[in-house]
Amino acid sequence: MVHLSRVLLTAPRGLSRKTKFLDRIRVYVRGGAGGQGYVRYGGLGGDGGNVVMVAKSNKTLLKLAEDFPEKRFIAKNGADSKRLLLLGDNGEDLVVEVPTGVVLSLDNGKEIADLNADGETVVVAKGGAGGGPNNDFRSKKGETRSIRIDLKLLADVGLVGFPNAGKSTLLCSMSRAKPKVADYPFTTLRPHLGVTVFDDNRRITIADLPGLIEGAHMNIGMGHFFLKHVERTKVLLVVVDAQGFVLNRRSTFRTAFETIVLLNKELEMYKPELLDKPQVLLINKMDTECFNEKYEETLNLLKNCRESMDSIPEELQPNRLFDFKSIIPISASLGENIDTVKQTLRKIIDEENRIDKLPLQNKLNSHIDFHSKELSNTFIV
DSSP states (O other): OHHHHHHHHHTTTSOOTTOOOOOEEEEEEEOOOOOOOBTTTTBBOOOOOOEEEEEETTOOHHHHHHHOTTOEEEOOOOOOOBTTBOBOOOOOOEEEEEETTEEEEOTTSOEEEEEOSTTOEEEEEOOOOOSSGGGTTOOOOOOEEEEEEEEOOOOSEEEEOOTTSSHHHHHHHHSSOOOOOOSSTTOOOSOEEEEEEOTTOOEEEEEEOOOOOTTGGGTGGGHHHHHGGGTTOSEEEEEEETTOBOSSTTSOOBOHHHHHHHHHHHHHHHOGGGGGSOEEEEEEOTTSTTHHHHHHHHHHHHHTHHHHGGGSOGGGSOSSOOOEEEEEEOBTTTTBTHHHHHHHHHHHHHHHHHHHTSOHHHHHHHHHHHHHHHHHTOEEO
C-alpha cells in the first residue's frame, strides 16, 4: 500500500514501468500574455491564448502524464502591434485532452469544473488582454494556476466491501474483466471496470474498487482515493464474506453483520449522500461450510438492525442505515445466483434511468413511490 501511494503521488515525473492506472495528477497551466499595443498609432496587441481542457472518452490520465512528463501547459502569447500591422494576432489557445469523468480543482479545494461527457470543455487559464486604450496600451499577463485533475470512474455499479470479500471474483463472473484474484487481502490495488452484456445487448458497467478497511473515511488505507470512485455509480453493490473478515492477526475479527455495519459507517462518514443511492447486498461464499447458518443469522440480525448493533461500539454505529433493495446469497467462484444479481441490477438501473429523465417534481414523486414499494417488500433470495 505504501508503494502504491508513492507511485500515484510521484508517478507523472518518472512513471514506473509497473504503473498501469493513474487517477489524479497536478499540473501547471498559464494563459498566454497579451501583445503590446502601439501607442503612437493606436495599435492593438493581440490577446493571449487560453488553456482549455476538453473531455475525451478515449483518453487516460496515465497517457497524459506520459505525453507531458513536465505537466506544464502554456498557451501562446498574443502578437505585439507593429507599425505595418497595427492589429496584433491573438495567441492560439492550447487545448489539453483529459479523460471523461474528471474533476478539476485548485490547490485550495475549490472546484473549477466537472467534465462528465465527451467533448465538454472548460477554460482553466485565461490569456491576458492585449495592449489597447483600455489599459494604456500595456498588455496583461495570462492567468497562472496549479490544477488538480482527479478522475472519478463513471460506472453503473460500484462494488463495495472489505478486502478478500470476493469482489474481483464476482467481477470475473459477471463480465470479461480480468482483475487479479487470490486468497489474500488487497489483491485489488487499482479500480477495474467490467461490462455485463445481456442477450439483448443491454450493457451494464461495473467498477471493482480496492477493498476498504476500517477508517477509510479518514483516508486510512488510501480510503479517499478508493471511495471517490463510488460517487458516480448509480447502484452500490455491497459484497461481504458470510464467514466474516479479519484483516490481520492484530485486527479484530468481524462477522458478516458487523462488516455490513462498518461499511455502512465508512460510507456515511465519507459522504452521507452515497446512502441515497440504491443498494444491493450480496452475501458471498455460499459454497463454504455452515453457509446457511451464517446466512440466516445475518438476515435475522439485519431485520432488527438497531437492536443487533449493541455489540458494536457506539462510535462505529451509523446514524443512517443501509436500505437494501435486495439481499442475495451468492458464490462468486462457482457462479451461483449470478444471473439473479445481473437481472436485479438491471431492473434497478433501468428504474433509476427512467426517473432521471423525468421533470424534477415527477422525479421526486417517483423516487418516493419506488423506494416505498421496495421498503414494503425487500427482495431476499
